[in-house]
Amino acid sequence: MVALQHGATVIRPSGRLDLLSAPDLKQQLVDAVAAGQRYLVVDLAEVPFIDSSGLGALVGGLKAARLAGGDLRIARASAQARVVLELTTLNRVLRPYDEVDDAVADFTDRISG
Amino acid sequence: MPLQTLPIASVVDESITVPADAEQLGAVHAALDRFWQSVERRLGRQADLIERLQFETAVAEIGANIVRYAYPNGGARGAMRLRLRLIHCCAVACFADQGVAFLCPADDEDADDIAPAFAESGRGLDICRAGLSRLRYQRTSTGTNRWLLLKQLQVTPA
Numbered sequence: 001m002v003a004l005q006h007g008a009t010v011i012r013p014s015g016r017l018d019l020l021s022a023p024d025l026k027q028q029l030v031d032a033v034a035a036g037q038r039y040l041v042v043d044l045a046e047v048p049f050i051d052s053s054g055l056g057a058l059v060g061g062l063k064a065a066r067l068a069g070g071d072l073r074i075a076r077a078s079a080q081a082r083v084v085l086e087l088t089t090l091n092r093v094l095r096p097y098d099e100v101d102d103a104v105a106d107f108t109d110r111i112s113g
Numbered sequence: 114m115p116l117q118t119l120p121i122a123s124v125v126d127e128s129i130t131v132p133a134d135a136e137q138l139g140a141v142h143a144a145l146d147r148f149w150q151s152v153e154r155r156l157g158r159q160a161d162l163i164e165r166l167q168f169e170t171a172v173a174e175i176g177a178n179i180v181r182y183a184y185p186n187g188g189a190r191g192a193m194r195l196r197l198r199l200i201h202c203c204a205v206a207c208f209a210d211q212g213v214a215f216l217c218p219a220d221d222e223d224a225d226d227i228a229p230a231f232a233e234s235g236r237g238l239d240i241c242r243a244g245l246s247r248l249r250y251q252r253t254s255t256g257t258n259r260w261l262l263l264k265q266l267q268v269t270p271a
Contacts, residue, residue, distance in 0.1 A: 019177045020135040051173055052240055056233040063231055083166040087243040093230050
C-alpha cells in the first residue's frame with residue numbers, strides 16, 4: 001500500500017519481510033524513486049518480522065532515495081525489527097520513528113525548501 | 114536484583130522437517146512460536162522478550178541461509194530439519210540438511226568500495242553471532258550440514 005502524505009511517499013508493506021518478500025519491497029522503493037518520489041517513509045506497523053534480506057531491501061531503497069537527493073525513513077518498527085536494527089547497528093542509519101507523522105515531519109523542511 | 118537460572122530439569126523439545134524452500138520459512142516461525150509457548154509453560158512466566166527475539170531472529174536467519182545456499186538453483190530441493198530445545202538455561206536450535214557444504218564468505222579484496230553500513234547483503238551471520246551465545250557449523254563425513262545455535266537465557270525473579 002502506498003500513500004502520499006505532505007509530499008512524502010508512505011509505503012506500508014505487510015507480513016514478514018524476509019527472503020521471499022524483500023525483493024518486491026526493494027523494487028517498490030526503487031520504482032517510487034524512479035517515478036520522482038524521493039522522500040520515502042516505510043511504515044512497518046504490519047511487519048511482525050524482518051531479517052537480513054528485509055534490511056537489505058530497506059538499505060537498497062535508502063541508497064536509491066539518497067542518490068536522487070532524497071531520503072528514506074522507517075516508522076512503527078516492531079520490537080523484533082528494533083532488535084535486528086540494533087544487532088546490525090543499522091539503527092544509526094535507519095533510525096526508527098515511533099509514528100509515521102514524525103518521520104514525515106522530519107522531511108517537511110527538505111520537501112518545502 | 115539477583116538473577117536466577119532456569120531449573121536444571123527443564124527440557125522442551127520441538128522438531129520439524131520441511132523442504133528447504135522459502136515458502137516453508139513460515140513453518141520455522143510456527144515452530145518457534147510453539148517452542149516459546151512450551152518454554153513459558155515450563156517457566157511459569159513469559160520469557161525475556163529481547164532474548165526471545167534475538168534467538169528467533171538467528172534461527173530464521175540460518176533457516177533462510179539453508180534455503181538460499183544449500184540447494185543451488187537448478188538442483189533438487191532437499192529437506193531441512195530443525196530441532197528446538199530448552200536445556201538447562203539455554204535455548205538450543207539444531208539445523209541439519211544434506212545440501213552442499215556451506216562456505217563462509219571470505220574477505221573479498223575486490224569487493225566494491227561501499228561503506229559496510231550501506232551493504233545490502235552479508236549481515237545474516239553477523240546478526241546470529243551478535244544475538245546468540247554460540248553459533249557453530251559442521252560438515253559431517255556423511256555429507257550432512259549441521260548448525261548449532263545456542264542462546265543462554267536468564268530469568269529474573271518475579
